[in-house]
Amino acid sequence: MTETSECETGAATELRLPALKIDQGRGRSLFTFAVDGKLVPRIATVSRIRRDQDTELHGYQRPEVLKHVAAIRRYIETDESPLLPNAIVIAFDKRVHFEQASAATDGLGYVQAGTLVIPLIDGPDHGLPGFIVDGQQRCAAIRDANVDQFPISINAFITSETADQRSQFILVNSTKALPKGLIHELLPGASGALPTPLRVRQLPATLLERLNFDATRSPLYQMVQTPTNPSGYIKDNSMLRMLENSLSDGALYRYRNDDGLPRIGEMLTLLYNFWSAVSEVFPDAWNKPSRKSRLMHGAGIISMGYLMDAISHVRDNASEIVSTEEFAVDLKSVAEDCHWTEGEWEFSDGVVRRWNDIQNTPKDIQRVADLLQNRYRLSQLR
Template sequence: MADRYDLRLPALRIRQGEQFIYAFGVDGKRIHDFATVSRVHRDDRALQGYQRPEVLNHIKAIRRYLESSGAMLPNAIVVAFDERVRFETSVTASPVEYVAAGELVIPINESLPEDEKPAWLVDGQQRSAAIRDADLVEFGVAAVGFIARGEAEQRSQFILVNNTKPLPKGLIHELLPSTQGHLPLAYARKQLPAEILTRLNIGNKVAGSPFNGRISTPTVAGGYIKDNSVMKMIENSLYEGALYQYRNPEDGSGDVEEMVVHLNYFWSIVRLTFPTAWELPPTKSRLTHGAGIQAMGYVMDALTDGVPAHRLVDINLPETLRRLAENCAWTSGTWDLGGEQVRRWKDIQNTPNDVKLLTSHLLRALG
């Protein structure tokens, strides 16, 4: 077989508004000739890829099924093509104006590395891997493709296609900041908090910034603070607390630079006030635990609401948090939560009730 050639596949071009999708059949054994799995990773702090890691047990189960008699995969694999792929319309007229028959022309270059192939798998990662590994000569599958204008559009489609599936929250949080196009309201609401989280975790230019590399995400495996805990803290502040002052409530945008400065300053004081507790994982410190991150976020809102980032130095936060330290049991001792509620330090849980109890305790201690 030639090193370079065109793979031509009979296809239907279907118009959807101003967009086109292409429905076609292909031997599943050939998908990896032109499509790659773009797994999420970071390169020089920029997010690359968007797929979750292969689930080996799931792939093995699909492979066993495919090798059995009567196997069938009716769900279409979804592929994002780049602009090297083209559609050639046939001369046969279609009975409906929004559908045209023709051929997809996919350039194959067997010498290209994986990340330079002309297509990416948006949905069907495990199925395609199982077909590739199965003891079968060929296995035809249904596929749907679209020609994407860059990786940001591919990420958007990946999130939308997987909207009804249990995608890991951490993966979604990493993808959202660099995703374009329409998103479900729940995801659109999280796009700004996710951008702020990313800046705190891997985009900080401030030396020694408190969250830098400490938030656990799919591409920051060494982090020990749960990304969802930080997301909740940021969201609470954006919509009801100190970060609201930097938002445009009409379009949901915000001054990310000022928000990051505000968060960096407050949480740097937290780290200096509780140095040991800040460096320990949630199992050994309730400060880095979901309950502690959220409760201290509410403390930040109470102390700094309405105070712009450049004025935070004027309100003597170090002295205020030193007073608070006398009432904290982040790593040992007990919490006196009032109303005869005394808890061991590690008995505070990441539940709405415990977050509320801890927040009330800390705010009372502030006087």
């Protein structure tokens, strides 16, 4: 039975809910309990993904999908015995605690019965002890449904680390149609064990975040389109592919330091220097929609990444990173062959393409990349 503690005015100050504590090893515990869904808005809120005025990332949840919420609400309000069998997942902070029952659970050392004590908060939802990791649409539907109560199952864990909440959100939603852009933006601040494909993308996602939100140094400041920066002209996946290519076997590879922490500072200096030079050499094609500039298009971003790798290889100096000025000198040697905003590309295989006919396909990317690198190598022979 649900219990509430009350203050002198009679207002409930906490929920005391029968719960099972399930120890899952390495100091992590899961708490399973049931509660009236109408009470969830008093104990947990949704951590909306956003950036503050200093471009720091907060939260991790996408906005409510209103059509989905409405459909669930209609189902809850029917007379056909509605059933929501999947548990809501909530991350609680340290204000929530578990009181073990005096009697041990027979035969199962990893399960303990007891009471989960959750403070009830009246006021702004940012002061609530819980964040909904999975199930925000169901919670919203129950909140709005014209029913007196609707008990639901909850799986919860206790942590005060936002990075832990983000990791659990990514893992819970990794098999669902979660927008890739949202995952990419959350990865830099995630912690703990992640599936290998996501762990591989964490470093390029971290570099992308710095490129996109370093107002002081980055020439690409707020130019990459992400969930928190929808007005950017460059697709985040194009920039990630450029970074992944370079980390794999290009200019950034030498700074990976596979035996220790990656040398992110040096990676960023190289990237800032190169893209600053690009902005100087191609000002008419810089920071425009891809329909007006193929430099900002996937084919342009990825092929220029290959050129960055080629220039860095030629100018490789173990003690110094290629400067903006050095990059600019080499970019000028291929500038006449680039047709980002007008004219025609003349490729070595005899194909001639109008500037805006270049597409974000492997074949077009390879053609542009090969042309740029061949012209650059020829310039080094003169």
